[in-house]
Amino acid sequence: xxxxxxxxxxxxxxxxxxxxxxxxxxxxxxxxxxxxxxxxxxxxxxxxxxxxxxxxxxxxxxxxxxxxxxxxxxxxxxxxxxxxxxxxxxxxxxxxxxxxxxxxxxxxxxxxxxxxxxxxxxxxxxxxxxxxxxxxxxxxxxxxxxxxxxxxxxxxxxxxxxxxxxxxxxxxxxxxxxxxxxxxxxxxxxxxxxxxxxxxxxxxxxxxxxxxxxxxxxxxxxxxxxxxxxxxxxxxxxxxxxxxxxxxxxxxxxxxxxxxxxxxxxxxxxxxxxxxxxxxxxxxxxxxxxxxxxxxxxxxxxxxxx
RNA sequence: GGUCGGGUAGCUCAGUAGGCAGAGCAUGCGCCUGAAAAGCGCAGGGUCACCGGAUCGACGCCGGUCCCGACCA
Numbered sequence: 416x417x418x419x420x421x422x423x424x425x426x427x428x429x430x431x432x433x434x435x436x437x438x439x440x441x442x443x444x445x446x447x448x449x450x451x452x453x454x455x456x457x458x459x460x461x462x463x464x465x466x467x468x469x470x471x472x473x474x475x476x477x478x479x480x481x482x483x484x485x486x487x488x489x490x491x492x493x494x495x496x497x498x499x500x501x502x503x504x505x506x507x508x509x510x511x512x513x514x515x516x517x518x519x520x521x522x523x524x525x526x527x528x529x530x531x532x533x534x535x536x537x538x539x540x541x542x543x544x545x546x547x548x549x550x551x552x553x554x555x556x557x558x559x560x561x562x563x564x565x566x567x568x569x570x571x572x573x574x575x576x577x578x579x580x581x582x583x584x585x586x587x588x589x590x591x592x593x594x595x596x597x598x599x600x601x602x603x604x605x606x607x608x609x610x611x612x613x614x615x616x617x618x619x620x621x622x623x624x625x626x627x628x629x630x631x632x633x634x635x636x637x638x639x640x641x642x643x644x645x646x647x648x649x650x651x652x653x654x655x656x657x658x659x660x661x662x663x664x665x666x667x668x669x670x671x672x673x674x675x676x677x678x679x680x681x682x683x684x685x686x687x688x689x690x691x692x693x694x695x696x697x698x699x700x701x702x703x704x705x706x707x708x709x710x711x712x713x714x715x716x717x718x719x720x721x
Numbered sequence: 722g723g724u725c726g727g728g729u730a731g732c733u734c735a736g737u738a739g740g741c742a743g744a745g746c747a748u749g750c751g752c753c754u755g756a757a758a759a760g761c762g763c764a765g766g767g768u769c770a771c772c773g774g775a776u777c778g779a780c781g782c783c784g785g786u787c788c789c790g791a792c793c794a
Contacts (some may be wrong), residue, residue: 427758455758455784456756456757456758456759459757467758467760469763486769491754491755491756492753492756493754493757494754494756494757495757496755498755507731514780520758521757521758522757523753523754523757523759524757527754527755532754533754534749534754534755535754535755536755537755568752569752569753569761570752570753570762571725571761572761572762573752573753573760573761573762574760574761575756575760575761576752576753576754576758576760576761579754580754581752582755583755591754594754595754597753597754599752599753599755605750628762649756650756650759651756651757651758651759654756654757654758654759655758656758657758659758659759680746680747681758684747685758687749688758689758690750690755691750691752692752692753695751696754711771
Protein backbone atom coordinates (compact mmCIF):
# COMPACT_ATOMS: atom_id res chain seq x y z
CA UNK A 416 0.00 0.00 0.00
CA UNK A 417 1.34 3.37 -0.96
CA UNK A 418 -0.17 5.51 1.80
CA UNK A 419 -1.95 4.45 4.94
CA UNK A 420 -5.66 5.11 4.76
CA UNK A 421 -7.87 5.81 7.74
CA UNK A 422 -10.74 3.34 7.81
CA UNK A 423 -14.29 3.72 9.02
CA UNK A 424 -15.92 0.32 9.50
CA UNK A 425 -19.39 -0.61 10.64
CA UNK A 426 -22.50 -2.50 9.68
CA UNK A 427 -24.87 -1.41 6.98
CA UNK A 428 -27.07 1.55 7.94
CA UNK A 429 -24.70 2.60 10.71
CA UNK A 430 -24.06 5.98 9.13
CA UNK A 431 -20.52 5.39 7.85
CA UNK A 432 -21.01 7.34 4.66
CA UNK A 433 -22.47 10.42 6.28
CA UNK A 434 -19.60 10.46 8.74
CA UNK A 435 -17.11 10.22 5.90
CA UNK A 436 -18.77 13.04 3.99
CA UNK A 437 -18.79 15.25 7.04
CA UNK A 438 -15.14 14.54 7.78
CA UNK A 439 -14.10 15.17 4.20
CA UNK A 440 -15.91 18.47 4.07
CA UNK A 441 -14.66 19.61 7.44
CA UNK A 442 -11.07 18.85 6.47
CA UNK A 443 -10.95 20.88 3.29
CA UNK A 444 -7.32 21.72 3.48
CA UNK A 445 -6.57 22.37 -0.18
CA UNK A 446 -3.06 21.02 0.15
CA UNK A 447 -4.21 17.55 1.13
CA UNK A 448 -7.82 16.85 0.21
CA UNK A 449 -9.62 13.80 1.52
CA UNK A 450 -10.71 11.11 -0.92
CA UNK A 451 -13.35 8.58 0.02
CA UNK A 452 -12.80 4.96 -1.00
CA UNK A 453 -15.87 2.75 -0.84
CA UNK A 454 -14.95 -0.75 0.34
CA UNK A 455 -18.24 -2.32 -0.61
CA UNK A 456 -18.98 -5.37 -2.70
CA UNK A 457 -22.16 -3.98 -4.23
CA UNK A 458 -21.44 -0.31 -4.80
CA UNK A 459 -19.00 -1.43 -7.49
CA UNK A 460 -21.92 -2.13 -9.81
CA UNK A 461 -23.16 0.62 -12.09
CA UNK A 462 -26.89 1.26 -12.14
CA UNK A 463 -27.36 -0.21 -8.69
CA UNK A 464 -27.65 3.02 -6.76
CA UNK A 465 -30.63 3.21 -4.46
CA UNK A 466 -30.45 -0.27 -2.97
CA UNK A 467 -26.70 -0.19 -2.40
CA UNK A 468 -26.93 3.19 -0.67
CA UNK A 469 -24.29 4.41 -3.08
CA UNK A 470 -22.89 7.91 -2.53
CA UNK A 471 -25.07 10.30 -4.50
CA UNK A 472 -23.92 12.20 -7.56
CA UNK A 473 -24.02 15.33 -5.43
CA UNK A 474 -21.80 13.78 -2.77
CA UNK A 475 -19.41 12.54 -5.41
CA UNK A 476 -19.20 16.05 -6.84
CA UNK A 477 -18.30 17.49 -3.45
CA UNK A 478 -15.72 14.88 -2.47
CA UNK A 479 -13.72 12.62 -4.79
CA UNK A 480 -14.83 8.99 -4.52
CA UNK A 481 -13.14 5.77 -5.57
CA UNK A 482 -14.10 2.13 -6.13
CA UNK A 483 -17.68 2.95 -6.99
CA UNK A 484 -19.25 2.06 -10.37
CA UNK A 485 -16.36 -0.14 -11.43
CA UNK A 486 -18.31 -2.62 -13.56
CA UNK A 487 -21.68 -3.17 -15.20
CA UNK A 488 -24.20 -5.08 -13.17
CA UNK A 489 -24.08 -8.09 -15.48
CA UNK A 490 -20.33 -8.47 -15.02
CA UNK A 491 -18.49 -10.77 -12.71
CA UNK A 492 -16.55 -9.10 -9.93
CA UNK A 493 -14.38 -10.58 -7.20
CA UNK A 494 -12.04 -9.65 -4.38
CA UNK A 495 -9.11 -9.76 -6.75
CA UNK A 496 -10.52 -6.99 -8.95
CA UNK A 497 -11.34 -5.02 -5.88
CA UNK A 498 -7.88 -5.32 -4.46
CA UNK A 499 -6.45 -4.13 -7.76
CA UNK A 500 -8.81 -1.16 -8.02
CA UNK A 501 -8.27 -0.08 -4.45
CA UNK A 502 -4.52 -0.27 -4.86
CA UNK A 503 -4.69 1.88 -7.97
CA UNK A 504 -6.95 4.32 -6.14
CA UNK A 505 -4.49 4.61 -3.26
CA UNK A 506 -1.66 5.31 -5.67
CA UNK A 507 -3.55 8.02 -7.47
CA UNK A 508 -4.64 9.62 -4.21
CA UNK A 509 -1.03 9.63 -3.05
CA UNK A 510 0.04 11.18 -6.32
CA UNK A 511 -2.38 14.04 -5.70
CA UNK A 512 -1.06 14.39 -2.20
CA UNK A 513 -4.49 13.49 -0.88
CA UNK A 514 -5.54 11.47 2.12
CA UNK A 515 -7.57 8.28 1.76
CA UNK A 516 -10.58 7.64 3.93
CA UNK A 517 -12.01 4.13 3.54
CA UNK A 518 -15.67 3.50 4.18
CA UNK A 519 -15.78 -0.25 4.68
CA UNK A 520 -18.71 -2.59 4.88
CA UNK A 521 -17.23 -5.64 3.18
CA UNK A 522 -14.76 -7.22 5.57
CA UNK A 523 -13.07 -9.53 3.09
CA UNK A 524 -12.40 -6.71 0.64
CA UNK A 525 -10.94 -4.54 3.38
CA UNK A 526 -8.67 -7.31 4.61
CA UNK A 527 -7.50 -8.01 1.09
CA UNK A 528 -6.34 -4.42 0.75
CA UNK A 529 -5.03 -3.37 4.14
CA UNK A 530 -3.51 -6.72 5.07
CA UNK A 531 -2.37 -7.42 1.54
CA UNK A 532 -3.88 -10.87 1.23
CA UNK A 533 -2.09 -13.07 -1.27
CA UNK A 534 -4.72 -14.33 -3.68
CA UNK A 535 -3.59 -17.69 -5.04
CA UNK A 536 -5.18 -17.27 -8.46
CA UNK A 537 -7.99 -19.00 -10.26
CA UNK A 538 -7.96 -22.35 -12.03
CA UNK A 539 -11.30 -22.58 -13.83
CA UNK A 540 -10.79 -25.93 -15.59
CA UNK A 541 -9.66 -27.51 -12.34
CA UNK A 542 -12.68 -26.10 -10.57
CA UNK A 543 -15.07 -27.47 -13.17
CA UNK A 544 -13.54 -30.89 -12.74
CA UNK A 545 -13.85 -30.69 -8.96
CA UNK A 546 -17.46 -29.59 -9.17
CA UNK A 547 -18.26 -32.85 -10.98
CA UNK A 548 -18.00 -34.65 -7.68
CA UNK A 549 -21.33 -34.14 -5.99
CA UNK A 550 -20.44 -35.73 -2.71
CA UNK A 551 -19.01 -33.07 -0.45
CA UNK A 552 -17.66 -35.64 1.98
CA UNK A 553 -15.52 -37.10 -0.80
CA UNK A 554 -14.16 -33.65 -1.62
CA UNK A 555 -13.39 -33.03 2.00
CA UNK A 556 -11.47 -36.27 2.24
CA UNK A 557 -9.48 -35.32 -0.84
CA UNK A 558 -8.63 -31.93 0.63
CA UNK A 559 -7.71 -33.49 3.93
CA UNK A 560 -5.29 -35.62 1.98
CA UNK A 561 -3.72 -32.79 -0.03
CA UNK A 562 -3.75 -30.09 2.62
CA UNK A 563 -4.64 -31.19 6.14
CA UNK A 564 -3.95 -27.73 7.54
CA UNK A 565 -6.52 -26.15 5.28
CA UNK A 566 -9.00 -28.97 5.85
CA UNK A 567 -8.78 -28.47 9.56
CA UNK A 568 -9.96 -24.89 9.23
CA UNK A 569 -12.97 -25.71 7.07
CA UNK A 570 -16.20 -27.29 8.23
CA UNK A 571 -16.74 -30.54 6.37
CA UNK A 572 -20.14 -29.40 5.19
CA UNK A 573 -18.94 -26.14 3.72
CA UNK A 574 -18.75 -27.23 0.12
CA UNK A 575 -17.96 -23.77 -1.16
CA UNK A 576 -14.76 -23.37 0.82
CA UNK A 577 -13.72 -26.97 0.28
CA UNK A 578 -14.04 -26.64 -3.50
CA UNK A 579 -12.02 -23.44 -3.58
CA UNK A 580 -9.25 -24.87 -1.39
CA UNK A 581 -9.08 -27.93 -3.65
CA UNK A 582 -9.06 -25.76 -6.74
CA UNK A 583 -5.99 -23.96 -5.43
CA UNK A 584 -4.22 -27.10 -4.22
CA UNK A 585 -4.66 -28.95 -7.48
CA UNK A 586 -4.44 -25.97 -9.80
CA UNK A 587 -1.33 -24.40 -8.28
CA UNK A 588 0.32 -27.59 -7.18
CA UNK A 589 0.85 -26.05 -3.75
CA UNK A 590 -1.21 -26.40 -0.59
CA UNK A 591 -3.88 -23.75 -0.15
CA UNK A 592 -2.60 -23.13 3.36
CA UNK A 593 0.84 -22.21 2.00
CA UNK A 594 -0.48 -18.93 0.61
CA UNK A 595 -0.68 -17.26 3.97
CA UNK A 596 -2.42 -17.21 7.30
CA UNK A 597 -5.75 -16.10 5.91
CA UNK A 598 -8.16 -13.45 7.06
CA UNK A 599 -7.71 -13.73 10.79
CA UNK A 600 -4.05 -12.86 11.18
CA UNK A 601 -4.52 -9.19 12.12
CA UNK A 602 -0.92 -8.12 11.58
CA UNK A 603 0.22 -4.72 12.76
CA UNK A 604 -0.30 -2.82 9.53
CA UNK A 605 -0.30 0.74 10.85
CA UNK A 606 -3.77 1.39 9.51
CA UNK A 607 -6.15 3.16 11.84
CA UNK A 608 -9.62 1.60 11.89
CA UNK A 609 -12.53 3.21 13.64
CA UNK A 610 -15.71 1.21 14.15
CA UNK A 611 -19.24 2.50 14.55
CA UNK A 612 -21.20 0.54 17.11
CA UNK A 613 -24.94 0.74 17.70
CA UNK A 614 -27.21 -1.20 20.01
CA UNK A 615 -28.98 -4.00 18.17
CA UNK A 616 -32.37 -2.40 18.67
CA UNK A 617 -31.39 0.94 17.27
CA UNK A 618 -29.55 -0.58 14.35
CA UNK A 619 -32.56 -2.76 13.52
CA UNK A 620 -34.73 0.33 13.52
CA UNK A 621 -32.32 2.19 11.26
CA UNK A 622 -32.27 -0.76 8.85
CA UNK A 623 -36.05 -0.87 8.62
CA UNK A 624 -36.28 2.89 8.18
CA UNK A 625 -33.70 2.81 5.46
CA UNK A 626 -35.38 0.03 3.51
CA UNK A 627 -38.66 1.96 3.54
CA UNK A 628 -36.77 5.08 2.46
CA UNK A 629 -35.22 3.17 -0.44
CA UNK A 630 -38.66 2.05 -1.54
CA UNK A 631 -39.82 5.66 -1.48
CA UNK A 632 -36.84 6.67 -3.56
CA UNK A 633 -37.84 4.23 -6.28
CA UNK A 634 -35.95 1.02 -5.60
CA UNK A 635 -38.67 -1.02 -7.28
CA UNK A 636 -38.27 0.94 -10.51
CA UNK A 637 -34.50 0.54 -10.36
CA UNK A 638 -34.79 -3.21 -9.94
CA UNK A 639 -37.41 -3.43 -12.68
CA UNK A 640 -35.09 -1.64 -15.10
CA UNK A 641 -32.20 -3.96 -14.29
CA UNK A 642 -34.45 -6.97 -14.68
CA UNK A 643 -35.49 -5.77 -18.12
CA UNK A 644 -31.95 -5.06 -19.31
CA UNK A 645 -30.79 -7.46 -22.00
CA UNK A 646 -27.82 -8.81 -20.11
CA UNK A 647 -29.47 -9.19 -16.74
CA UNK A 648 -27.63 -9.21 -13.46
CA UNK A 649 -24.48 -11.16 -12.68
CA UNK A 650 -24.71 -13.89 -10.10
CA UNK A 651 -23.25 -11.67 -7.43
CA UNK A 652 -25.21 -8.55 -8.30
CA UNK A 653 -28.44 -10.53 -8.29
CA UNK A 654 -27.84 -11.38 -4.64
CA UNK A 655 -27.74 -7.81 -3.45
CA UNK A 656 -30.13 -7.17 -0.61
CA UNK A 657 -33.31 -5.57 -1.75
CA UNK A 658 -32.63 -6.54 -5.36
CA UNK A 659 -32.82 -10.27 -4.66
CA UNK A 660 -36.15 -9.98 -2.85
CA UNK A 661 -37.73 -7.54 -5.30
CA UNK A 662 -36.73 -9.79 -8.18
CA UNK A 663 -38.69 -12.60 -6.55
CA UNK A 664 -41.63 -10.24 -6.21
CA UNK A 665 -41.36 -9.18 -9.86
CA UNK A 666 -41.39 -12.84 -10.84
CA UNK A 667 -44.80 -12.98 -9.20
CA UNK A 668 -43.68 -15.30 -6.45
CA UNK A 669 -44.08 -12.92 -3.52
CA UNK A 670 -46.18 -9.92 -2.62
CA UNK A 671 -44.49 -6.56 -2.44
CA UNK A 672 -45.09 -6.32 1.30
CA UNK A 673 -43.47 -9.68 1.85
CA UNK A 674 -40.51 -8.76 -0.31
CA UNK A 675 -39.97 -5.57 1.65
CA UNK A 676 -40.22 -7.41 4.96
CA UNK A 677 -37.80 -10.07 3.78
CA UNK A 678 -35.41 -7.34 2.72
CA UNK A 679 -35.53 -5.84 6.19
CA UNK A 680 -34.90 -9.19 7.86
CA UNK A 681 -32.07 -10.14 5.52
CA UNK A 682 -30.45 -6.74 5.86
CA UNK A 683 -30.61 -6.97 9.63
CA UNK A 684 -28.99 -10.40 9.49
CA UNK A 685 -26.32 -9.07 7.20
CA UNK A 686 -25.60 -6.20 9.59
CA UNK A 687 -25.11 -8.69 12.41
CA UNK A 688 -22.78 -10.77 10.25
CA UNK A 689 -20.75 -7.65 9.49
CA UNK A 690 -20.49 -6.84 13.18
CA UNK A 691 -19.33 -10.36 13.91
CA UNK A 692 -16.66 -10.13 11.23
CA UNK A 693 -15.34 -6.79 12.40
CA UNK A 694 -15.48 -7.37 16.10
CA UNK A 695 -12.88 -10.12 15.84
CA UNK A 696 -10.35 -7.59 14.61
CA UNK A 697 -8.55 -6.36 17.73
CA UNK A 698 -7.08 -3.40 15.86
CA UNK A 699 -10.39 -1.60 15.46
CA UNK A 700 -11.15 1.27 17.82
CA UNK A 701 -14.85 1.11 18.52
CA UNK A 702 -17.02 4.12 19.22
CA UNK A 703 -20.51 3.59 20.55
CA UNK A 704 -23.17 5.77 19.04
CA UNK A 705 -26.41 6.58 20.74
CA UNK A 706 -28.05 9.15 18.49
CA UNK A 707 -26.13 11.05 15.87
CA UNK A 708 -23.21 9.32 14.14
CA UNK A 709 -21.93 12.51 12.53
CA UNK A 710 -21.76 14.49 15.75
CA UNK A 711 -20.41 11.59 17.76
CA UNK A 712 -17.80 10.20 15.39
CA UNK A 713 -16.52 12.96 13.18
CA UNK A 714 -14.21 14.41 15.86
CA UNK A 715 -12.68 10.98 16.46
CA UNK A 716 -12.00 10.38 12.78
CA UNK A 717 -10.75 13.91 12.21
CA UNK A 718 -8.25 13.54 15.03
CA UNK A 719 -6.72 10.49 13.37
CA UNK A 720 -6.51 12.11 9.98
CA UNK A 721 -4.05 14.72 11.19
C1' G B 722 -78.00 -21.66 17.22
C1' G B 723 -76.15 -26.45 14.54
C1' U B 724 -72.31 -29.42 12.11
C1' C B 725 -67.29 -30.17 10.91
C1' G B 726 -62.11 -28.58 11.28
C1' G B 727 -58.46 -26.35 14.31
C1' G B 728 -55.81 -24.17 19.09
C1' U B 729 -48.21 -27.51 20.09
C1' A B 730 -41.44 -22.81 20.27
C1' G B 731 -41.53 -15.58 18.63
C1' C B 732 -44.05 -17.24 13.46
C1' U B 733 -45.89 -21.32 10.01
C1' C B 734 -46.93 -26.10 10.99
C1' A B 735 -45.46 -31.72 11.84
C1' G B 736 -46.30 -35.45 15.60
C1' U B 737 -47.45 -39.88 19.01
C1' A B 738 -52.42 -47.58 18.27
C1' G B 739 -50.99 -43.25 25.59
C1' G B 740 -44.21 -43.91 27.54
C1' C B 741 -38.54 -37.79 28.36
C1' A B 742 -42.10 -33.03 22.55
C1' G B 743 -40.08 -32.02 16.41
C1' A B 744 -38.98 -29.23 11.62
C1' G B 745 -38.49 -24.82 8.78
C1' C B 746 -38.17 -19.69 9.55
C1' A B 747 -36.91 -16.00 13.27
C1' U B 748 -33.37 -14.98 17.51
C1' G B 749 -28.31 -15.55 19.95
C1' C B 750 -23.24 -17.17 19.25
C1' G B 751 -19.06 -18.91 16.24
C1' C B 752 -16.39 -19.57 11.46
C1' C B 753 -14.66 -17.18 6.89
C1' U B 754 -8.82 -16.08 0.92
C1' G B 755 -11.39 -15.14 -6.08
C1' A B 756 -19.91 -15.45 -5.23
C1' A B 757 -18.40 -12.32 0.84
C1' A B 758 -24.95 -8.07 0.67
C1' A B 759 -22.25 -15.00 -0.51
C1' G B 760 -21.42 -19.59 2.22
C1' C B 761 -21.00 -22.98 6.69
C1' G B 762 -21.65 -24.59 11.85
C1' C B 763 -23.47 -24.53 17.09
C1' A B 764 -27.06 -23.03 20.77
C1' G B 765 -31.28 -21.23 23.56
C1' G B 766 -36.37 -21.47 23.45
C1' G B 767 -42.63 -25.23 25.17
C1' U B 768 -47.73 -25.61 31.74
C1' C B 769 -48.76 -29.16 23.76
C1' A B 770 -55.71 -23.25 24.94
C1' C B 771 -58.17 -23.87 29.96
C1' C B 772 -60.74 -26.90 33.93
C1' G B 773 -61.98 -31.72 35.57
C1' G B 774 -61.93 -37.27 34.91
C1' A B 775 -60.36 -42.56 33.87
C1' U B 776 -55.04 -44.54 33.71
C1' C B 777 -48.84 -46.67 36.84
C1' G B 778 -48.42 -42.78 33.19
C1' A B 779 -52.05 -37.79 28.92
C1' C B 780 -50.09 -33.23 24.18
C1' G B 781 -52.80 -37.72 22.75
C1' C B 782 -58.51 -40.94 25.59
C1' C B 783 -63.55 -39.11 28.12
C1' G B 784 -66.60 -34.69 29.86
C1' G B 785 -66.99 -29.53 30.06
C1' U B 786 -65.35 -24.25 29.08
C1' C B 787 -63.13 -20.48 26.02
C1' C B 788 -61.14 -18.78 21.35
C1' C B 789 -60.37 -19.16 15.63
C1' G B 790 -62.04 -20.90 10.62
C1' A B 791 -65.49 -23.13 7.10
C1' C B 792 -70.19 -24.66 6.01
C1' C B 793 -75.54 -25.00 7.35
C1' A B 794 -79.76 -22.37 9.46
